Amino acid sequence: MGVFWSRGYHATALPDLLRATKLSRGSLYAAFGDKHSLFLRALDCYIDDAVTRIDIELDPRKDPVDGLRAYLAGYVDRTSGAHGRRGCLVIATTMELAGHDADVNRRIASFFKVMEVRVADALSRAKVAGKLADGVDPAIAARILVCFVEGLRVISKTAPTGAITHAAADALLDRFIR
Amino acid sequence: MGVFWSRGYHATALPDLLRATKLSRGSLYAAFGDKHSLFLRALDCYIDDAVTRIDIELDPRKDPVDGLRAYLAGYVDRTSGAHGRRGCLVIATTMELAGHDADVNRRIASFFKVMEVRVADALSRAKVAGKLADGVDPAIAARILVCFVEGLRVISKTAPTGAITHAAADALLDRFIR
DNA sequence: TGATTTAAAGACCGTTTGGTCTATATTTCT
DNA sequence: AGAAATATAGACCAAACGGTCTTTAAATCA
Secondary structure, three states, X not given: OHHHHHHOOOOOOHHHHHHHHOOOHHHHHHHHOOHHHXXXXXXXXXXXXXXXXXXXXXXXXXXXXXXXXXXXXHHHHHOEHHHHHHOOHHHHHHHHHOOOOHHHHHHHHHHHHHHHHHHHHHHHHHHHOOOEOOOOOHHHHHHHHHHHHHHHHHHOOOXXXXXXXXXXXXXXXXXXXX | OHHHHHHOOOOOOHHHHHHHHOOOHHHHXXXXXXXXXXXXXXXXXXXXXXXXXXXXXOOOOOOHHHHHHHHHHHHHHHOEHHHHHHOOHHHHHHHHHOOOOHHHHHHHHHHHHHHHHHHHHHHXXXXXXXXXXXXXXXXXXXXXXXXXXXXXXXXXXXXXXXXXXXXXXXXXXXXXEO
């Protein structure tokens, strides 16, 4: 997964994968079929990790506002320093392959949808708890938050995040809650 | 430019470039040196267009809030329907090459910086005009807006934008102005 | 028109790509 | 220990890669 993550699909050659998996050429093809299938496995893995993390952060049994704060803080953390430079496999794949590869497109679209729904649910729970500012629509605010965090990962590739981003995440959420 | 835009750097082969430029192999190499230089030219072109557009939308002689509205509306428009599927060359390049190519990295970092500064300036002008909501810091709000629009371009690759995004852009700006 | 420059076409080069296959070790099991 | 299954290393393949070079056609100019 790591090698696709830091180099992208096309830029990752077989020798890179052999080194990363410590498998021989034959074993790798026996185990995964071909490069594309292996990539799909890696992508699924990455997405599973991300969804698992979101499910923990936005656990319905926790306070939704705390959850959203943790969710944003996680992205701020992941976009600072060396973590930031590494980027995000989902976004890289979206830009590199989503337009030309149906298998990839399905996975990515579903991931973004899941993420947005989870955030919207948390916002809805916050709303019924009376913690949302007036006139905030959970579905709309969810799209804003999701776009914000994905945008964060993009700009932090070239200029990893600092204090301003931390403040931005706080300020953004503060505009939605009371 | 278009062919790099819709396929990315590694996935664009020489024959694609010959077809796109309607040049022969020899002429192309005489004119641009190599694939990498040609790509840099295309990227510069794309960035120039983007900066020009921003300078028009956020023209200091115009009302800053109107300008910001136009800026956001432009992104909403560019991420809907077929435009959305095409994606953004800057983001694709960021994810594909920024980590491994210093020439690219410089250009992208400078572009994001320029954009953020322009947006922050517009917000500052809005603030002195008394049009910003209480407690809104232009630099922080600028980062939020830039991340939002870049995130938009990412998620619209797999699911081009609709009414919710339009509402999201409106709602986001409304949280900053009074 | 005839000489000179410019561009097009595409053969060609070494390298690298993703993928297969065989021969050799290394396990694993009885 | 010896047979059977498995994994290794790496030779090998056709195709495609980026890049060069020569040959032919098309403009350009006097």
